[in-house]
Amino acid sequence: MAPKPMPVAPQEETLPLKVAPWDPRFPNQNQTKYCYQSYLDFHRCEKIKGEGDSVCKYFKDVFADICPNGWVERWDSQRAEGTFAGKI
Template sequence: MSATTETLEKLGLPLKTAPWDPRFPNSNQTKYCYQSYLDFHRCERIKGEGHSVCQYFKDVFQDMCPNEWVEKWDGQRAAGTFPGKI
């Protein structure tokens, strides 16, 4: 068990990670990251911002995606230049 895991347990915070998704069986999880980002924003567009159902996708992309990518994509969405279909 790592020091980080022990620290989280002492603070009473749950340690969780994105679950395995059979659509992305390879070790390269880039597509899983990107798809979860898209799914989160699509879900919020359909269900409304802050809807609890969308939290699953947010948790997954925050776990799987590098922060730099998310920041870049958020900037692109704000500028209207995001290449994905949301």
């Protein structure tokens, strides 16, 4: 007896994969500084341009791509508490 064919699920729409572009200020493999600087740049941009400005989206996309989630959560909570070490 032949096995029954498995039903095929409809294809989900996939978004194109985006990665943080190469930045000549951070030429090494270790991207920690690039992550941190992009986080700072995003919040500085929002401080100047206002929340939700499309110009700032670039920096958010970069730090969301390369920063570990735990770091971002910790930095967000430190900013909320007023103990964040970075200058925004």
